[in-house]
Structures are given as structure tokens and as C-alpha cells.
Amino acid sequence: MARTPDDDDDVDLGISLETVATVVDHVRALQVTEETDPDQLSEDDNSEAALLQENPDDMTEDSLREFIDGLNDDEQAALIALVWVGRGDYGPEEWEEALRLAVERNATGDAGGYLLGMDMAGDLLAEGVAAFGLSIEDIER
Template sequence: MSDYSDDDEVDLGVSLETVATVVDHVRALQGKEETEPEQASEDENSEAALLQETPDDMTEAALRAFLGELNEDEQASLIALAWTGRGDYGPEEWDEARALAVERNDGRDIGDYLLSMDNLGDLLAEGVAAFGLSIEDVER
């Protein structure tokens, strides 16, 4: 777990439901890969077909729109959680991480920034875990 004490309640500035939604969608996007249409159509149950994006899947554009609809505090919190999950900041430095995230996010596209991070879903989950919380407990 983490060295963060349960007595030190922290306001993440974003709901665990929102974090879980982003994590689920990022992981779904990372699981998809481009395949040749003829390869996927050979057998609809093949690995290539199952990994091909379908219209029902969460698209990157939809995820970007979801991120863009979050308020500035929620966006900054997602950035700070990713940094915490990456090990750039610890839970005890949360206020500093959020303040820097607000500053760096000002006027920028959060989708561009967050989606450029490798393993974003894992980083966000680890960031939440650093506070002794789990997105796995969130109902979906």
C-alpha cells in the first residue's frame, strides 16, 4: 500500500467514479489495435477481429470529450493522480502536485496531455492507491 495515513483525509478533487471511468476507457482503448479489415473479417471470433474497434466501443474522441467536460479542478486532479501514480509526487505532496497541475493545464488540451502518457490507466489507478483507495471498489 502506501505510507499515507487513513487519518489524513484528502480531497482528491475528482470523484473515484470519474477516475474509474477514465481508467476503464483508457484501458479499453489500449486493448484495441489496428488490424487489416480483411484479416478481421476472415473469422469474426479471431483475435484480430476481437481487438478491432467497433462503433459500440469507447472511442478516443469520446474520451477526449469526456475529459474536456470536466471542470478545471477535476482535470488538474487527474493530472496530479497520474503524476502520483508515476512516482513524481507522494500523497504528502498532493497540494503541491495539484497546484502545479492547475498551472500546467491552463489553456491546454487535457486529452492531448493525458493520452500521451504511457499506461495512463495504470498510473491513475496507482495514484488512487497511494491514498489507500481503490477504483476497483467503484460500481460500474
């Protein structure tokens, strides 16, 4: 039987909130960097546009894809299922089904490409976690 957020025991998402928070932070950072118009750059290195430009120390899309693809199969499936819950395709009470379908969807092992190809993937992951009454905002990073 699928657990609901009202159960007394904690929900096992199959992935740590720290890992989800790391992915969310980096996906959001990549999306903000991609959305920055280079024409907005001024000579001021402290301008908002300049600060949002890629920094060599930032995680690139390729390195984030490698990070996600380096997770074990259960963690990759959990990320996919969390995005689906965050998008509203499944509710928390349908977690087991979402997870099962995410495992099938990820049979090719391209979770990183799949997730990074989604608009607002970081926000969807955060909303998926929130659907279980959890928050990644409180996770130390």
C-alpha cells in the same frame, strides 16, 4: 499541511473515484485496441484479436478527450496530478503541490490531449489512486 494516507479523514482528490474509474477503463480499452495487430484477425469473429478491434459503440479517443476536457478545471487538474503520483513524480504527502502544478500545467485546458498522449495513462491513474490507499477496482461501473 498536506494530508497523508494515514490520516483518519478521507483524502479529497477533487474528483470522484467513479469518474477516475471511467477514464481508466476507457484509456485502457483504447490502448488495447491500438495495440491489436489487424493482421492477427482471422475469419473467426470471436477470436481475441477480433474482439479487441474497434467497435462503433466503443468510446473513441476523440470522445474520451471530449469527456476529459468537459470535466471542470479541478477534476482535470486532479487527473493530471494523479498520473504524476502514479508515475512517482510526487508522493501522496505532496498532493497539494502536485495539484497546484497540475492547475498551472492545464492552463491551456488540454488535459485530455495531455493524458491521452501518455503511455500507460490508465495504469498510472490507477496507481495514483492506489498511492492514497484507495482502489478503483472496487468501483461499480
